[in-house]
Amino acid sequence: MCVTGGAGFIGSNFVDLLLSKGIQVRVIDNFRTGRYEFVDPRVELYNADVLHEPNSVLLKAFDGCDWVAHFQANADVRHGLERPFFDIEQNTVATSKVLDAMRQTGVKNIFFSSTASVYGGVQMDRIPEDCPFPIQQSLYGASKVACEGLLAAYHEGFDFNAVVGRWVQVVGERYLHGSIIDFTRKLLNDPDRLYILGDGTQEKSGIYVQDLVRGIWTAIQENNTGPSGYEVYNIGTDSTVSVKESAAIVCDVMNVDPVFEYSGRKNGGWVGDNPRVLLDTTKIKDIGWKPQTIVSQAIRKTTEWLLSPECTYL
Amino acid sequence: MCVTGGAGFIGSNFVDLLLSKGIQVRVIDNFRTGRYEFVDPRVELYNADVLHEPNSVLLKAFDGCDWVAHFQANADVRHGLERPFFDIEQNTVATSKVLDAMRQTGVKNIFFSSTASVYGGVQMDRIPEDCPFPIQQSLYGASKVACEGLLAAYHEGFDFNAVVGRWVQVVGERYLHGSIIDFTRKLLNDPDRLYILGDGTQEKSGIYVQDLVRGIWTAIQENNTGPSGYEVYNIGTDSTVSVKESAAIVCDVMNVDPVFEYSGRKNGGWVGDNPRVLLDTTKIKDIGWKPQTIVSQAIRKTTEWLLSPECTYL
Numbered sequence: 001m002c003v004t005g006g007a008g009f010i011g012s013n014f015v016d017l018l019l020s021k022g023i024q025v026r027v028i029d030n031f032r033t034g035r036y037e038f039v040d041p042r043v044e045l046y047n048a049d050v051l052h053e054p055n056s057v058l059l060k061a062f063d064g065c066d067w068v069a070h071f072q073a074n075a076d077v078r079h080g081l082e083r084p085f086f087d088i089e090q091n092t093v094a095t096s097k098v099l100d101a102m103r104q105t106g107v108k109n110i111f112f113s114s115t116a117s118v119y120g121g122v123q124m125d126r127i128p129e130d131c132p133f134p135i136q137q138s139l140y141g142a143s144k145v146a147c148e149g150l151l152a153a154y155h156e157g158f159d160f161n162a163v164v165g166r167w168v169q170v171v172g173e174r175y176l177h178g179s180i181i182d183f184t185r186k187l188l189n190d191p192d193r194l195y196i197l198g199d200g201t202q203e204k205s206g207i208y209v210q211d212l213v214r215g216i217w218t219a220i221q222e223n224n225t226g227p228s229g230y231e232v233y234n235i236g237t238d239s240t241v242s243v244k245e246s247a248a249i250v251c252d253v254m255n256v257d258p259v260f261e262y263s264g265r266k267n268g269g270w271v272g273d274n275p276r277v278l279l280d281t282t283k284i285k286d287i288g289w290k291p292q293t294i295v296s297q298a299i300r301k302t303t304e305w306l307l308s309p310e311c312t313y314l
Numbered sequence: 315m316c317v318t319g320g321a322g323f324i325g326s327n328f329v330d331l332l333l334s335k336g337i338q339v340r341v342i343d344n345f346r347t348g349r350y351e352f353v354d355p356r357v358e359l360y361n362a363d364v365l366h367e368p369n370s371v372l373l374k375a376f377d378g379c380d381w382v383a384h385f386q387a388n389a390d391v392r393h394g395l396e397r398p399f400f401d402i403e404q405n406t407v408a409t410s411k412v413l414d415a416m417r418q419t420g421v422k423n424i425f426f427s428s429t430a431s432v433y434g435g436v437q438m439d440r441i442p443e444d445c446p447f448p449i450q451q452s453l454y455g456a457s458k459v460a461c462e463g464l465l466a467a468y469h470e471g472f473d474f475n476a477v478v479g480r481w482v483q484v485v486g487e488r489y490l491h492g493s494i495i496d497f498t499r500k501l502l503n504d505p506d507r508l509y510i511l512g513d514g515t516q517e518k519s520g521i522y523v524q525d526l527v528r529g530i531w532t533a534i535q536e537n538n539t540g541p542s543g544y545e546v547y548n549i550g551t552d553s554t555v556s557v558k559e560s561a562a563i564v565c566d567v568m569n570v571d572p573v574f575e576y577s578g579r580k581n582g583g584w585v586g587d588n589p590r591v592l593l594d595t596t597k598i599k600d601i602g603w604k605p606q607t608i609v610s611q612a613i614r615k616t617t618e619w620l621l622s623p624e625c626t627y628l
Binding site: 080081084085092093096099100120121129130131132133134135136137138139141142143145146148149150152153156157158230232272 | 414434453457466
């Protein structure tokens, strides 16, 4: 299997799961946000960018693989508006290049790391994969729904076998981007106050990265034989944790008791943030997966990892 | 108003409607498929391509406009697989450039010519705008759903006022691409037999271009005042016409009686073709629009136009 973005947070944890199962792994990473130290020495590493690299590099990396798991992406939702072309280039155009290199090498199985951001402003108690046609709220979400569409078109047109995972707020070891690391950094700097975007009530059915990569593996296994298909799976937990509760867990781990100050923005922490996302995960549960770690515990583990000697990124 | 693709089939008919209402119009067209003779001399014409032109051309063309109506696109669904990057570049990346030039010039009202292809494989008696999250079937559909997402993100992030129209199988004067012109050309060449893609049963709620441009105008007027929004409208007729019936109408106008031969493909005429599309048009009817021409009559008019001295494109 070839894993793009395999030196990143989710990608590298997925690679480690593959290696634990004895699977040969190639990794493509441009090390924009990925880290060399996250890459197990057993993988065949391509220091390359799927967007900018000559096609020949992708052809070489994909040649002979059974699956491509495509994680390389711009994963920052919040700052999309500052660089309005960035998401489309890094996510949509890059995925288009990956798909076409796969077509040229005859690799037809792809897992794509999508996002619950594609649900845009959908407001449902639990959002299923086939919720009403969503209206996007971010350039990130728009770029990822475009990627999903490309996969589906390659399924229809070139008989690709495509599996899409959608999730929200992943935490765990190697987490280097998002609210938990922001809180931890801020509190190391000033343990007496914590500035929080939004009103603190935003809540997501977040997930521990080890549970997530098991879910990805389950979805791939389910679709590894039989006729080619196009399948989308939500992967998430059954309850939400609010930003305020997340902050309280970080504080507890750090043994600090700051005053919480809120930006006060209603309706999400920033433009394009859906204030409440709880995924309906019936579909992936039906194929035998369930999370083993509740979100609050995952946030605790994440904070502990951030503060551990192993993590040097604060 | 600035109309991109304003020398094309739908764009130029829309421009003529605007001119009939005394509206000042700028047209941007790259004349890849647009025609000089479709452009009324009263418009301010920019011979330019929104994708490849330096940004400065777009800035000049948009400067001082109240609305941009963005029609420039690759409108060919069928051959997307032969050039897998083409739709994403011509449609998604191009729309991204249009939106960003609008942002830079402070023009915040956009009409976007989308397509019922974004409904992918959805199978419903009548497809409403908020049907279940569709699975794309073509690179064209994927590229257009991406555009819609970009508009929605610009609405959310930059307070754009965005109106999206979705339609299928537009026919009428200046129609230069699709099954009706294909049939007419083939029958001029050989009036005794007609080769038809699919099994002839594919059916769409097609629309006469004059009805369509009135619908676009209605949607724009409805959203021309008040707070900025993001609104999607299906624009179509209430009944479908099958490919076989279309062919029969063309034959009747041409006074020929060929044997119909079918490619025999089930499930649509080509990969990515939804075999049955009937749009739910409740939303646009609720704001005062309805079609005046039934599809069979529109196909008749189209064939007559194709055969008229005015049309020199056969």
